[in-house]
Amino acid sequence: MPAPVVDVGVPQRAARTRSRVPLRSAAVWQRLVSPLVIVVVWQVAGTAGLLPEQLLASPVKVLTTAAGLVEEGVLPEAIAVSLQRAAIGFTLGAVAGVGLALVAGLSRIGENAVDPPLQMLRALPLFGLIPLFILWFGIGETPKVALVALGVAFPLYLNTFSGIRGVDGRLAEVARVLRLSRTETVTHIVLPGALAQTLVGLRQSLGVAWLALIVAEQINADAGLGHMINDAREFLRTDVIVVGLIVYAILGLLTDALVRLLERRALSWRQSFLSR
Amino acid sequence: MATELPVTLTPSRTTIPLRAAAPVAVVRGLTRSFGERRVLDGVDLEIGRGEFVALLGPSGSGKSTLLRVLAGLDPGAEGEVEVGGTAAVAFQEPRLVPWKRVLANVALGLRAPDPRAAALAALEEVGLGALRDAWPLTLSGGEAQRASLARALVREPGLLLLDEPFSALDALTRITIHRLVLDLWARHRPGILLVTHDVDEAMLLADRVLVLDGGAIAHESRIELPRPRHRDHPEIIALRSTLLDRLGVTPEGTA
Ligand SMILES: Nc1ncnc2c1ncn2[C@@H]1O[C@H](COP(=O)(O)OP(=O)(O)OP(=O)(O)O)[C@@H](O)[C@H]1O
Numbered sequence: 001m002p003a004p005v006v007d008v009g010v011p012q013r014a015a016r017t018r019s020r021v022p023l024r025s026a027a028v029w030q031r032l033v034s035p036l037v038i039v040v041v042w043q044v045a046g047t048a049g050l051l052p053e054q055l056l057a058s059p060v061k062v063l064t065t066a067a068g069l070v071e072e073g074v075l076p077e078a079i080a081v082s083l084q085r086a087a088i089g090f091t092l093g094a095v096a097g098v099g100l101a102l103v104a105g106l107s108r109i110g111e112n113a114v115d116p117p118l119q120m121l122r123a124l125p126l127f128g129l130i131p132l133f134i135l136w137f138g139i140g141e142t143p144k145v146a147l148v149a150l151g152v153a154f155p156l157y158l159n160t161f162s163g164i165r166g167v168d169g170r171l172a173e174v175a176r177v178l179r180l181s182r183t184e185t186v187t188h189i190v191l192p193g194a195l196a197q198t199l200v201g202l203r204q205s206l207g208v209a210w211l212a213l214i215v216a217e218q219i220n221a222d223a224g225l226g227h228m229i230n231d232a233r234e235f236l237r238t239d240v241i242v243v244g245l246i247v248y249a250i251l252g253l254l255t256d257a258l259v260r261l262l263e264r265r266a267l268s269w270r271q272s273f274l275s276r
Numbered sequence: 277m278a279t280e281l282p283v284t285l286t287p288s289r290t291t292i293p294l295r296a297a298a299p300v301a302v303v304r305g306l307t308r309s310f311g312e313r314r315v316l317d318g319v320d321l322e323i324g325r326g327e328f329v330a331l332l333g334p335s336g337s338g339k340s341t342l343l344r345v346l347a348g349l350d351p352g353a354e355g356e357v358e359v360g361g362t363a364a365v366a367f368q369e370p371r372l373v374p375w376k377r378v379l380a381n382v383a384l385g386l387r388a389p390d391p392r393a394a395a396l397a398a399l400e401e402v403g404l405g406a407l408r409d410a411w412p413l414t415l416s417g418g419e420a421q422r423a424s425l426a427r428a429l430v431r432e433p434g435l436l437l438l439d440e441p442f443s444a445l446d447a448l449t450r451i452t453i454h455r456l457v458l459d460l461w462a463r464h465r466p467g468i469l470l471v472t473h474d475v476d477e478a479m480l481l482a483d484r485v486l487v488l489d490g491g492a493i494a495h496e497s498r499i500e501l502p503r504p505r506h507r508d509h510p511e512i513i514a515l516r517s518t519l520l521d522r523l524g525v526t527p528e529g530t531a
């Protein structure tokens with residue numbers, strides 16, 4: 001009996017992915033070679049005394065220092081403080097950015113009220129505001145959180161707004177033909193349609209958030225990763241500085257991965273199309 | 277309302293409910309201009325309850341414009357438009373909402389006691405029950421068009437507006453979907469206005485074939501033949517050359 005057409009497609013598809021896996025992992029191994037070489041050369045240069053520790057500590061030294069910092073509780077505490085700043089700043093900025101984008105995106109009046117001042121503010125350099133922030137908020141937590149919040153708000157505002165405005169007008173007609181209420185149109189058509197662009201804004205804003213945090217923590221901090229790094233500088237502890245940098249990098253990568261996961265979940269309707 | 281959603285337009289067409297015996301749509305003296313150009317210039321049209329009307333016309337003659345007025349999508353038209361009951365539309369592109377699965381698309385905005393059950397029944401009817409959980413972007417052209425038909429029909433419309441919904445389909449799929457449309461029409465009996473470029477499609481399906489030209493209905497033919505009809509029926513052959521002639525095409529071999 002001839003197999004139904006549908007059944008034939010499945011093993012074929014599986015076979016195709018199976019043959020692709022070894023290829024891909026081979027490529028991954030190849031790409032690991034040069035970073036490993038760099039780390040080895042770095043280590044050898046350190047051990048041979050070619051790279052003095054005051055300039056750059058060796059990888060092994062960095063690792064042992066990291067372990068020590070974790071053991072003493074210094075690193076976890078610093079991470080907790082920095083993460084909290086990032087989280088508060090991000091939440092405030094995201095609420096403001098998305099909220100203002102909804103106001104501007106869903107009504108002309110809102111757009112005319114909200115968009116011009118935001119476009120004006122957008123032209124200001126974020127880090128140029130630091131002196132003003134210090135004057136306004138002092139040197140405590142507030143200016144740091146405010147800087148992160150401001151950095152987060154703009155990419156989210158701009159992307160969500162353009163996402164809302166970019167929703168296919170033909171789908172808006174569908175909403176009318178199906179007699180959707182205004183609320184239904186917004187929840188079923190406008191917001192899901194804007195989501196992809198909002199997620200692009202989310203990734204941008206997370207990048208800005210970490211950058212703003214790092215800059216803000218450099219200026220003055222009595223706790224957190226920036227404080228740990230600044231302290232280390234005074235004692236020429238390049239190992240601690242490198243640990244701090246690596247932690248910043250890992251945190252950035254983690255949040256980015258989180259957004260990617262979110263994207264894959266929320267935009268699965270598009271994913272299924274792309275992977276076909 | 278102080279704030280108006282820019283992407284939606286409030287329907288400004290006045291819809292006057294018609295009495296049960298009356299036609300499902302009445303259009304009198306309808307004009308529509310875009311700038312200086314008057315695309316529709318005094319269109320008169322009646323569609324009876326349960327009547328299948330096909331609308332032909334040269335490209336740019338205003339067929340889609342007329343259909344959009346009937347669908348309540350064009351607030352800029354002048355004249356008298358009355359639509360009894362609800363109107364539902366299937367567009368040339370299926371216009372499924374891409375982030376809603378097929379079943380949710382059909383159930384979208386449906387005011388029924390059990391929208392999902394009603395939507396599922398409609399999907400079964402167009403032969404798409406198995407694909408209810410598929411994403412619209414993974415559907416074939418014919419499947420998407422059937423989903424779009426289900427979404428329109430599940431609303432039990434008094435008037436079903438079809439704007440060249442089959443023109444992008446291959447010939448075989450089109451034949452199947454013609455059967456499906458006749459089937460659904462026989463069962464639900466909506467009034468249908470089918471805009472098409474295909475003279476044969478119009479003649480095989482409709483009770484009445486109209487030609488829109490020069491901004492008004494320029495020709496009307498009534499077809500009493502029982503369905504299914506055949507392309508080589510003498511009456512169809514005769515009507516084909518009349519219509520092609522009316523559309524400004526000289527039919528090959530019949531002149
Ligand atoms: N929103 C609009 N603004 C300006 N002109 C328009 C608009 N909509 C339609 N027109 C014009 O009106 C005329 C009729 O358009 P319409 O889409 O109704 O034609 P049609 O008969 O459906 O053509 P086709 O068979 O090619 O689909 C065209 O010349 C078109 O350019």
Ligand SMILES: [Mg+2]
Nearest residue numbers: 339340341439
């Ligand atoms: Mg058209």
